[in-house]
Amino acid sequence: MADGKIPERAEVRLENTWDLSKLFADDGAWNAALAEYEKLAEKIPAYRGTLGKSAESLADYLDFNKEFSLLEERLNYYSDLRQTEDEGSGAARTMTGKFMMAASKAQAEASWSAPEIQAIPDTVMETFLKHPRLAEYKIYLKKLLRYKLHILSDREERIIALHAEGEGTAQETFSVLTNVDLNFGSIDTPEGPRPLSQSTWSVFMENPDRELRRKAYTTFYGHFEAHKTTLASLYSGSVKNDVIKARIRGFGSARQAALFPDKVDESVYDNLVAAIGNNLGFLHRYYALRKKALKLDELRHYDVYAPIVQKAAKRTTWNEAVDLISAALAPLGDEYVSTIRAGLLGRWADRYENKGKRSGAFSAGSYTADPYILMNYKEDSIRDVFTLAHEGGHSMHSWYSAKSNPFMHYGYTIFEAEVASTFNEELLFRHLIKTADSPELKLYLVNKRSDDLLATLYRQTMFAEFEKISHELEESGSPLTVEVLRGAYRKLLEKYFGPDMVLEPASDLEGLRIPHFYRAFYVYKYSTGVSAALALAERVLSGGAKEREDYFAFLKSGGSRFPIESLKVAGVDMSSPAPVEAACKIFGKLVTELEGLI
Numbered sequence: 175m176a177d178g179k180i181p182e183r184a185e186v187r188l189e190n191t192w193d194l195s196k197l198f199a200d201d202g203a204w205n206a207a208l209a210e211y212e213k214l215a216e217k218i219p220a221y222r223g224t225l226g227k228s229a230e231s232l233a234d235y236l237d238f239n240k241e242f243s244l245l246e247e248r249l250n251y252y253s254d255l256r257q258t259e260d261e262g263s264g265a266a267r268t269m270t271g272k273f274m275m276a277a278s279k280a281q282a283e284a285s286w287s288a289p290e291i292q293a294i295p296d297t298v299m300e301t302f303l304k305h306p307r308l309a310e311y312k313i314y315l316k317k318l319l320r321y322k323l324h325i326l327s328d329r330e331e332r333i334i335a336l337h338a339e340g341e342g343t344a345q346e347t348f349s350v351l352t353n354v355d356l357n358f359g360s361i362d363t364p365e366g367p368r369p370l371s372q373s374t375w376s377v378f379m380e381n382p383d384r385e386l387r388r389k390a391y392t393t394f395y396g397h398f399e400a401h402k403t404t405l406a407s408l409y410s411g412s413v414k415n416d417v418i419k420a421r422i423r424g425f426g427s428a429r430q431a432a433l434f435p436d437k438v439d440e441s442v443y444d445n446l447v448a449a450i451g452n453n454l455g456f457l458h459r460y461y462a463l464r465k466k467a468l469k470l471d472e473l474r475h476y477d478v479y480a481p482i483v484q485k486a487a488k489r490t491t492w493n494e495a496v497d498l499i500s501a502a503l504a505p506l507g508d509e510y511v512s513t514i515r516a517g518l519l520g521r522w523a524d525r526y527e528n529k530g531k532r533s534g535a536f537s538a539g540s541y542t543a544d545p546y547i548l549m550n551y552k553e554d555s556i557r558d559v560f561t562l563a564h565e566g567g568h569s570m571h572s573w574y575s576a577k578s579n580p581f582m583h584y585g586y587t588i589f590e591a592e593v594a595s596t597f598n599e600e601l602l603f604r605h606l607i608k609t610a611d612s613p614e615l616k617l618y619l620v621n622k623r624s625d626d627l628l629a630t631l632y633r634q635t636m637f638a639e640f641e642k643i644s645h646e647l648e649e650s651g652s653p654l655t656v657e658v659l660r661g662a663y664r665k666l667l668e669k670y671f672g673p674d675m676v677l678e679p680a681s682d683l684e685g686l687r688i689p690h691f692y693r694a695f696y697v698y699k700y701s702t703g704v705s706a707a708l709a710l711a712e713r714v715l716s717g718g719a720k721e722r723e724d725y726f727a728f729l730k731s732g733g734s735r736f737p738i739e740s741l742k743v744a745g746v747d748m749s750s751p752a753p754v755e756a757a758c759k760i761f762g763k764l765v766t767e768l769e770g771l772i
Contacts (some may be wrong), residue, residue: 183260183528191259193521196543197252204252205270208276210689211249214242214660215280220750222286226294229305235287239522240581244541246280249273251540262354262532276338276638291315292322306707311581313734324423324434331583334422341419344668345692350403352687355532356397361390370394372533373550377481378554391476398687405686406656412649416694428645430459436587437736443638445751446701450635455760457632458672460624460765465674467772472676482772483618492518492551495559499566502605503598506722513573514566522569523547523562533687537565537595539572541581556622560599568600573626577733588696589737592703592760593710593744594729596630600711617771624764630704636670638698640685645694659685662676702748705757709746721745 198204221235257266292678294302298321303312325331358370361378363386370378370390378390399407413428420431433440465473467482490498494517500511517523524531527550539545547565551558571594574583603623612615643662648654664686667677690697708727714721728744741748 175206180371180527180529183530186526186528188287189521190525192255192524192548194252194255194543194546195749197248197255199266201256201269202222204249207245208249208272210240211245211280212276213495214245214763215276215283218280218287220284222290225290227286228299228300229308232291232294232302233305233307233311235312236646239284239287240278244581246277247540248542250277251538251543251546254523254766255538255546255548257522258532260528261350261532273497274339274342275771281335281338281666281696282332285335286328287330288318288321292325294368307526309512311582314582316762317733318416320434320437324425325668326422328371339765341415344415344566344691347444348405348692349532349689350409350410351401352689354530356401358394361386361393371527373527373531373552376479376557377552377555379476380481380557382480384477385482386481387473387476389405391678392680394677395683398564398683399680402656402660402683402686403685406654409659410648410654411516411689412692413654413694416645417648427649427694435680436589436738438589438738442699442702442738442749443642445694446635446698447639447642448493449751449754449758450701451764453671453755454632454672456762456765457628457670458762459673460628460768461672461674463765463769463772467768473674474676475681477676478671478675481618482768483567483614488556489553490556491553492561495551498559498606499563499598499602502563502602505601510570514570517544517569517573518562518566520545523549523565524615525549526550527552531581535561535565537568539569539576541584545569545572545576551699553596556625560602560626563598563602564595567595570594570598574726574729578587578730579732580736583733585733586731586740587591587733587737589699589702590728590740592699592704593741596700596704596707597711597725600707601627601715604711604715613771617768620764620767620771623760624768626667627704627757627761627764630700633762634697636666637688637690638695638701640666641691641697656686661755702754705753706741706744706746706748708757708760709753710744713745 189256198207217238219349221238224231225235226232250273251270253266257270257599258264269673297316302308303315308315326334338679348577356371360367360369368374368378370393375390377396378394379387381387381390406484416428416432418547420428421427424432425429425434428683429443430440433443461473461478464478464482468477468480470477496515499518500515503511503514522544524547531550533550535547535549535712537545547562547569549558549562549565551562569589569592571586578584601628603619606617607616607623610619640663643666644659647658647662652658664677664682667675667681667684671677685691710725714725724743724745728740730742731740734740737742738747738749
């Protein structure tokens with residue numbers, strides 16, 4: 175994008191894209207596999223009524239289901255990743271639509287299976303679980319049996335399965351609107367016009383030119399203002415869907431339903447919000463310091479990402495970023511470093527932005543292929559080096575999990591995933607601060623790390639609090655109009671940003687543009703994750719072989735344990751608010767260090 179133009183997908187060099195051939199050689203192979211998947215789905219009804227007859231009969235179905243699910247995962251990942259390459263691609267969207275239709279039909283065909291397994295008497299199931307053919311399914315079955323109270327009749331489960339295809343409409347429409355249909359135009363800069371997009375937004379907000387930030391901010395939110403009612407309607411629909419599903423399943427609330435699969439008590443969520451609320455003084459001190467450091471009469475919403483030390487910012491190529499990350503992760507040993515290095519220099523990652531590509535970054539680890547990474551990497555943003563380390567942590571977690579567990583329980587939870595990713599970020603920060611060759615660079619890094627902790631620990635908790643409020647409003651019968659949503663979000667902005675922030679009229683539109691809100695009660699895991707990661711990074715770096723092996727035991731556990739139990743194996747207890755309180759104090763120390771450096 176050296177000429178200021180975002181390239182078309184076809185213009186991206188092959189070595190800068192991910193290699194999906196481990197999933198399918200090409201779209202034609204994918205289509206052939208989809209036809210195979212649809213034929214396999216026709217065999218599902220033949221197993222009905224057999225699961226409780228014997229351990230062998232149950233094992234026969236689970237063996238079939240495993241192979242069917244492996245194929246389903248490959249089909250799903252390939253079509254989804256192809257679509258993220260270019261959200262406007264008709265061919266990719268057709269593939270996604272065809273898969274969703276086939277998967278929805280298959281889920282409907284198999285909707286009887288969970289109730290049938292759960293109908294097996296407990297004493298009989300205890301006997302079944304002793305059979306060697308069910309050894310690899312024990313954990314899967316025990317987790318499935320937890321849902322016994324929330325599984326409905328065969329007919330009702332079939333209806334829910336048939337409805338599944340439409341459940342993602344709000345999220346899908348939001349993605350298309352904000353990534354494809356909305357044209358944010360360009361911003362005039364001293365170097366000429368530069369495109370404004372979901373991906374370049376962060377670069378503009380980090381620009382030292384305040385007027386440039388203001389123009390980008392005003393232009394960006396002007397487009398959201400023009401579509402505010404649509405955006406509010408989409409989010410309201412997503413919340414309604416969360417509440418309806420929870421009620422159908424017999425949960426007390428949408429939040430309880432969302433936390434149930436991880437066996438996380440709602441007190442963990444409430445403890446997080448309360449602990450952060452009790453430590454907002456550190457955050458308000460930071461914003462006061464930022465206002466002073468930037469020499470501003472008023473701190474505005476478009477000032478909160480500008481680096482305090484601009485001259486320390488530098489360009490970092492992709493290969494240089496991989497070198498830095500490899501050096502930072504050296505304490506984890508040769509296998510870890512050599513694996514992540516080969517993946518990042520190879521084709522695990524889709525590296526740079528192209529027109530229509532999904533914004534942001536993510537890791538998508540599958541059982542049979544590479545742990546893929548989507549990036550929109552920018553060489554002039556040090557934040558993206560940390561993002562790459564973050565997503566690399568996810569991918570290595572997936573790599574260890576897939577190597578160490580049977581397919582049916584290799585998948586770890588998001589609660590655990592955010593630990594592995596932010597752990598890598600912490601090691602990268604410690605490496606960079608240790609090797610800083612000037613006071614300016616040290617100040618820049620401390621500022622950068624405090625910004626990152628703010629975003630992960632405090633901001634994500636604010637988002638989590640908003641999700642809690644919005645769902646409670648819906649559950650109490652209060653319509654989620656654009657005014658209600660903006661009003662609730664503005665109160666949180668005022669609470670978290672404190673007295674030194676002057677909010678813009680459009681600032682509360684931020685609550686309508688957060689993609690994670692379409693996966694309800696997800697964002698709190700960033701905050702708990704960074705709290706656990708800070709504790710574990712300190713434990714590993716200050717410990718010895720045992721502490722490192724405890725961490726690897728966590729990475730390898732996959733879905734074999736529930737997340738609170740898994741983290742206890744690693745050495746941290748997230749059922750207690752203590753790790754969150756400790757993380758806040760680390761942030762407070764960074765603020766104090768900044769106050770001394772500025």
